[in-house]
Amino acid sequence: MGMVKVVLNGREVEAANGETILNLARRYGIEIPTLCYYEGYANGSCRICVVEVNGRLMPSCITKVSEGMKIETESIRATEARKTLLRLLLKNHTHRSKEEQMRCRLCDYAIKYGLEPAPIIPDIKIDDTHPAIVFNPSACVMCRKCVIACSIDQSNDTITVIGRGLDTRVGFDLDVPMGVSSCVSCGACIDACPTGALMERDWVPADKVVETTCPYCGTGCQVEYGIKD
Ligand code: FES
Incomplete structure (x- = not known):
């Protein structure tokens, strides 16, 4: 070269x-x-x-x-071209909470380029049938990184592109809910997703994590167990 x-x-x-x-x-x-x-x-x-x-x-x-x-x-x-593309992508882009919006690179770019980030609709329809992963289709921008991560990185081929034209969307196997698909919960799609459309089911923002010494609850009482000197 x-x-x-x-x-x-x-x-x-x-x-x-x-x-x-x-x-x-x-x-x-x-x-x-x-x-x-x-x-x-x-x-x-x-x-x-x-x-x-x-x-x-x-x-x-x-x-x-x-x-x-x-x-x-x-x-x-x-x-200007980037701003136009951002506006188009933001047209059909929604998050369920401010915290989820803050995980989204598209919303970060929107703010950086002086645009409004995606609206927040708490009760937006999501696929929460999977025990470990939540899929919010309205936050998906069809970048296909999850498809690549699932098929090429993990050789799993669970995540696919379904439909044609305006109906094109990300789906699982032959268009079944994620919870009954062949997903093995590796999490590669979560790492790949730039917008937080795929995220951990029990994800909580870093500033809301409760420190606890006991692995059985999240109360955070900080009781110390064990033998003291
Ligand atoms: Fe280059 Fe998407 S086309 S990052």
């Missing part, structure tokens, strides 16, 4: 021919927002990582560098 010269945010830099713009930017400490990017398996579906390359808007996670490229990661056009 040879080296090429490109201009990154006004600075001439060397890049490995064939590496992605996202990879190059990260090597130089430049942050580009991502939602669907999954190390080694970029699918280019969310487009949030858009940058301007020689005057054209390109998704940085799947665009490879080549000699003479002029890349702008924060140009006005790239920033």
Whole structure:
């Protein structure tokens, strides 16, 4: 793999021919927002990582560098395009609580780009049939990272993409509730999900965790058991 010269945010830099713009930017400490990017398996579906390359808007996670490229990661056009994409993704995006919203990278980006984060609807319909994992379809942005984590990382193939067109959605096996699917509770989908659509059933925010010495209850009385000197 040879080296090429490109201009990154006004600075001439060397890049490995064939590496992605996202990879190059990260090597130089430049942050580009991502939602669907999954190390080694970029699918280019969310487009949030858009940058301007020689005057054209390109998704940085799947665009490879080549000699003479002029890349702008924060140009006005790239920033406006990101804001438009964020608005579209936020249209059908809902969380059940402020705490869940704070786990969502899409909402973080919304705030960063001066937009309203997703609305909070406490009684939104979720799939809570699984003993360990909760799925909130209205927080899902169809980035497909959970599908990749389930099939490629874990060889399990429980999480799939179901339906077509506007009805496309994430589902389990042949469209059954998660609790009766072939899920083995590995949790890889939770780690992969950037929006908190898949999360631990008993998740509580760090600031609400109760310290307790007794493993049998969460009261947090801090009674000390054992023999004292
Ligand atoms: Fe590049 Fe989603 S992160 S298209």
